Amino acid sequence: MRQSAYNNNIRRTILIVEDEYINQQILGNIAGEQYDVLYANNGLEALEIIRSLKTRLSLILLDLIMPGMNGYELLEILGKSDTLSRIPVIVLTGEKSAELKSFQLGAVDFITKPFDMPDIIMARIRRSIALSEDTYIIQTTQLDEVTQLYTREYFFTYARQQTDLDPDRVRDALVLNISHFHLVNEMYGRDFGDTVLRAAAGAISEYLRQAGGIAGRPEGDTFYVFADHRDSHAPLLEAIESAFSGLGSGARLRIRMGVCPGDGAAVELEHRFDRAARACHSLRNNYLENVAFFSNEMHERELYSERLIADVDDAIGQRHLQVWYQPKYAVQGSEPVLGSAEALIRWEHPQLGTIRPGTFIPLFEANGLVRRLDRYVWTMAAEQIRSWKDTLGVSVPVSVNVSRVDLFDPLLEETLLGILGEYGLTPEDLLLEITESAYTDNSGQVLRAVEMLRRDGFKIEMDDFGSGYSSLNMLRSIPVDAIKLDMKFICNITTSGVDRQLVHLIMEIAKFMGVPVVAEGVENREQMEFLKDAGVDIIQGYYFSKPVTPQRFSEIIKEAQAALRNGGQNAYD
Amino acid sequence: MLTIEALKELGVNTQEGLARCMNNEAFYLRLVGMGLKDGGFDKLEEAVAAGDLDAGFEAAHALKGVLGNLALTPLYTPVSEMTELLRARTQADYAPYIEKIMGERAKLLAL
Numbered sequence: 080m081r082q083s084a085y086n087n088n089i090r091r092t093i094l095i096v097e098d099e100y101i102n103q104q105i106l107g108n109i110a111g112e113q114y115d116v117l118y119a120n121n122g123l124e125a126l127e128i129i130r131s132l133k134t135r136l137s138l139i140l141l142d143l144i145m146p147g148m149n150g151y152e153l154l155e156i157l158g159k160s161d162t163l164s165r166i167p168v169i170v171l172t173g174e175k176s177a178e179l180k181s182f183q184l185g186a187v188d189f190i191t192k193p194f195d196m197p198d199i200i201m202a203r204i205r206r207s208i209a210l211s212e213d214t215y216i217i218q219t220t221q222l223d224e225v226t227q228l229y230t231r232e233y234f235f236t237y238a239r240q241q242t243d244l245d246p247d248r249v250r251d252a253l254v255l256n257i258s259h260f261h262l263v264n265e266m267y268g269r270d271f272g273d274t275v276l277r278a279a280a281g282a283i284s285e286y287l288r289q290a291g292g293i294a295g296r297p298e299g300d301t302f303y304v305f306a307d308h309r310d311s312h313a314p315l316l317e318a319i320e321s322a323f324s325g326l327g328s329g330a331r332l333r334i335r336m337g338v339c340p341g342d343g344a345a346v347e348l349e350h351r352f353d354r355a356a357r358a359c360h361s362l363r364n365n366y367l368e369n370v371a372f373f374s375n376e377m378h379e380r381e382l383y384s385e386r387l388i389a390d391v392d393d394a395i396g397q398r399h400l401q402v403w404y405q406p407k408y409a410v411q412g413s414e415p416v417l418g419s420a421e422a423l424i425r426w427e428h429p430q431l432g433t434i435r436p437g438t439f440i441p442l443f444e445a446n447g448l449v450r451r452l453d454r455y456v457w458t459m460a461a462e463q464i465r466s467w468k469d470t471l472g473v474s475v476p477v478s479v480n481v482s483r484v485d486l487f488d489p490l491l492e493e494t495l496l497g498i499l500g501e502y503g504l505t506p507e508d509l510l511l512e513i514t515e516s517a518y519t520d521n522s523g524q525v526l527r528a529v530e531m532l533r534r535d536g537f538k539i540e541m542d543d544f545g546s547g548y549s550s551l552n553m554l555r556s557i558p559v560d561a562i563k564l565d566m567k568f569i570c571n572i573t574t575s576g577v578d579r580q581l582v583h584l585i586m587e588i589a590k591f592m593g594v595p596v597v598a599e600g601v602e603n604r605e606q607m608e609f610l611k612d613a614g615v616d617i618i619q620g621y622y623f624s625k626p627v628t629p630q631r632f633s634e635i636i637k638e639a640q641a642a643l644r645n646g647g648q649n650a651y652d
Numbered sequence: 653m654l655t656i657e658a659l660k661e662l663g664v665n666t667q668e669g670l671a672r673c674m675n676n677e678a679f680y681l682r683l684v685g686m687g688l689k690d691g692g693f694d695k696l697e698e699a700v701a702a703g704d705l706d707a708g709f710e711a712a713h714a715l716k717g718v719l720g721n722l723a724l725t726p727l728y729t730p731v732s733e734m735t736e737l738l739r740a741r742t743q744a745d746y747a748p749y750i751e752k753i754m755g756e757r758a759k760l761l762a763l
Contacts (some may be wrong), residue, residue: 101683101690101718105672108679144713173717193720196671 085209090115091137093204096125096153097171098145102192106140106171109197110204114138122148126156129163137208139168140190143177154184167211169203187211223296225273226280231303234295238305238348241293249308249341250292252351254359255279255319258333260300267330275323275332276300282322286315303352308341316369335362339373357381387439390428391448395455399427402459403626404477406635407597407619410611417639419510421478421599421619422460423626424452449482456480457498460509463629465502471636478510478540483517486528492535506536510561514542518557529558540597545585554592562589564615566600573605586614654681654763662726662759669723680722687722688761690715693753696734700746708746709738726756 092115097103107116114137119125122145129136139157143150150170157163170181173192181189187207190200221233229237242250257263257279264272276296283294283302292306306312316336323332337359339351346354354373362371394400402422408415426434443449460477467475485491499505511532518525518541529539544562564585571578589596598610601620610618624635656677660666666680673680692715699708712735719728734749 099714099718101687102721104679104683105721108674108676109672112674144710173720192717193668193723194672197674 085205085212091208092117092132092135093138093140094119094125094128094132094136095140096120096122096145096150097140097142099142102142102171102194105194106200109194109200110140113201114204121145122150122153125153129157129166133162134165136166138204138211139166140171140204141168141186142171143174143181151180151184154181154186158185165211165215167207169207226276226296228280228283228302229293229295231295231297234293234297234303234305235348237293241305242348251306251308251312251341252339252348252355253302253304253306253312253315254337254352254355255283255302255304255315256335256337256359257300258335258363263330263332267328271328271330274326275330278322278326279319279334282318283315286318290315301356312336312338313370333369335359335365335369335371337362337371337373354378384442386431387434387442388446388448391443391451394426394428395451399429400452400455401425401427401628402456402463403628404463404632405619405626406624406632407478407617408623409616410607410618411614411616415618415623417475417635418617419476419478420632421512421626422456422463422480424456425626444482444484447484450484450488453480453482453485454494454498457495457509461498461502461504464504464508466629467633467636471633471640473636473640474508475636476508476510478512480542481511481513483514483525486513486517486525491528492531495532495537496535506532507538510538510540512540512542512563515544515546515565526558533558533560545581554588557592559592559594561595561597561617562592563597563599569598569600569606569610569620570602572609573603579609582610582613582615590614654685656681658763659684659760662756662763664760665723665725667723669721672721672723684722684724684760687718687724688757690718692718693757696731697750697754700738700750705738705741705743709735709741712738724760727753727760730756 090113093110094117095103095106095110096119097106098120103118107118110116117128117132117136119128124147125139125141126148129139141150141153154168154170157166157168164185167187168185169188169190170177170186171190171192171194172178172181178189187210188203190203194200195203217233221229223230228234241248257275260272260275263275279302280294280296283304287294287304287306290306290309290312292304294305295303297303304312304315306315316334319334320332323334326332337355337357339355339358354377357377358371358373361377362368390399402424404420405423406417407419407421409418424436424440426436426439428434440449440452443452457479460479464475464477467473481491488494495509495511496506499508513525513529518529533539538560539558540561540563541557541559542563543565545568546565562585564582568578568581568585572582586596595616596614597617597619598615599619601607601610601618601622603622606620607618607622627635656666656670664684669684670677670680673683692711695711696708696715699705699711712731716728716731716735719731730749730752734746734753737744737746
């Protein structure tokens with residue numbers, strides 16, 4: 080049996096409003112078995128009791144025809160009060176004709192005159208109280224306080240109810256999200272953030288009144304909409320955007336929408352919303368489009384991603400994840416000199432073949448697995464540096480990646496120093512690359528982490544410089560030991576005057592910051608010469624060497640050592 | 653004496669009335685005693701005598717509710733009929749109804 084919140088152990092209070100003493104007594108005698116019973120002889124007396132007890136009253140039994148204030152008038156007054164209308168009213172009447180009007184005024188049930196038998200009366204009272212108490216709890220918990228849309232659980236309950244009741248209707252799962260909403264909250268305050276959410280919710284509700292469907296706000300700035308199928312729900316986005324512009328603030332508010340169209344109805348409801356959410360997520364950082372549909376291609380990509388995530392442990396345990404090294408050359412002397420290396424990870428998957436880091440790194444960055452990956456690379460690199468020291472007698476510093484999430488790890492410093500200690504290395508042996516955008520995300524925490532690492536003696540290279548959004552003001556004080564030019568600038572420098580100008584500009588900035596510049600992705604002599612002339616200090620790329628296995632890198636070191644013996648410069652002093 | 657048996661003999665549906673009173677005989681009999689002395693009888697009589705059908709309806713309607721609950725069938729039936737006529741504000745000779753009602757009431761009061 081379905082469980083109700085109705086609890087028999089509570090002795091509830093009910094009010095009988097009836098001008099005939101005998102009727103009062105008969106009802107009171109019945110109800111008194113289980114309830115505390117109060118009496119009123121007319122509407123006015125009743126109102127006084129109701130107003131003083133409010134929702135402590137569990138139920139009102141109300142006669143309609145009474146002197147003074149009659150039952151209808153009392154119902155009308157109660158209906159206008161949010162609090163008092165919560166008390167269920169059962170109307171006592173012998174007239175069929177009174178029922179419709181009573182229902183319209185908010186009565187929940189009837190007891191006819193002459194009265195039904197006591198067990199029926201008790202059952203009606205009990206059921207009305209239980210329904211009203213359950214309804215109240217549902218009403219107060221089903222709606223999100225800010226937007227008055229359904230909360231997550233209720234949204235899915237109602238959506239499922241709709242599909243159960245009318246399974247043939249085709250419906251679309253929509254997930255909407257406000258771009259950079261956290262910035263809206265930060266810049267304009269939470270109150271304004273709430274106003275934005277309410278504006279979106281209002282527009283959604285308005286749209287659904289015509290389009291048909293229900294909406295919820297499962298969390299934050301995400302909205303779920305379960306709407307009757309349409310080829311395009313673009314008018315919904317337009318309505319929300321127009322609501323945003325109606326707020327008249329300077330905030331640039333954008334909404335994006337992922338759609339899982341109704342033809343996937345065989346799929347479970349939650350799954351359809353997951354899919355719509357993924358479609359919506361795919362629009363992040365896409366400033367041209369604001370609608371994405373979940374597609375089969377997206378589905379396959381998802382499966383592929385899930386496979387990669389599931390295989391990480393094996394990949395590490397069985398060394399399918401390999402660390403290769405790309406040499407970095409100092410170019411400002413007469414001859415390029417091998418100075419250091421960058422550790423690059425690659426995945427030789429036994430079934431899927433070679434998987435590029437560009438495929439799996441963003442995936443692992445999104446779910447935090449990248450921390451494990453980073454630790455793995457740090458350890459492998461440290462082991463390799465040790466090995467070169469021992470077998471070839473050289474110290475080759477290796478750049479390794481420190482991901483955004485690592486910077487929030489309170490054990491980061493301990494972990495890095497622990498790895499170095501294990502292989503008898505010092506912080507100069509590992510160069511730490513941190514991507515520029517990590518600095519701009521949450522600069523306070525990142526800057527603290529970076530400063531701590533520098534105090535330990537680590538050198539920090541800012542990776543992908545020029546791709547993020549560092550403010551000029553920030554550059555003045557940023558704690559960094561080298562900047563690494565974003566590859567995008569380099570591939571076009573021989574054809575694009577603008578890119579050449581940008582490189583010169585960045586060189587000026589580096590000079591201003593007093594740090595050396597590393598260029599990666601350098602593929603040919605022309606690029607190399609240009610960058611060298613522009614003042615770039617260190618160059619890495621296919622022009623010198625692609626990333627190679629540790630064994631091959633040992634060969635490169637030996638070749639450099641041989642060249643040195645033949646009169647070249649010593650890179651490793 | 654006012655007893656269940658006596659009431660039953662006069663056509664009162666005591667089983668129903670008692671059930672409505674949770675089979676508490678004393679309680680039922682007390683209410684029946686009060687019901688028979690209800691001021692509504694006099695009000696009804698006066699109203700129809702004066703031709704005030706509004707007041708007549710109010711009185712009949714209220715009486716009907718009480719008599720029905722007590723299952724005082726010999727009174728309930730004529731009062732119900734009167735209530736419906738008065739609800740429609742029918743201009744009729746109500747004297748036979750009043751006579752009948754008062755007669756039945758007197759029999760019951762005599763117990």
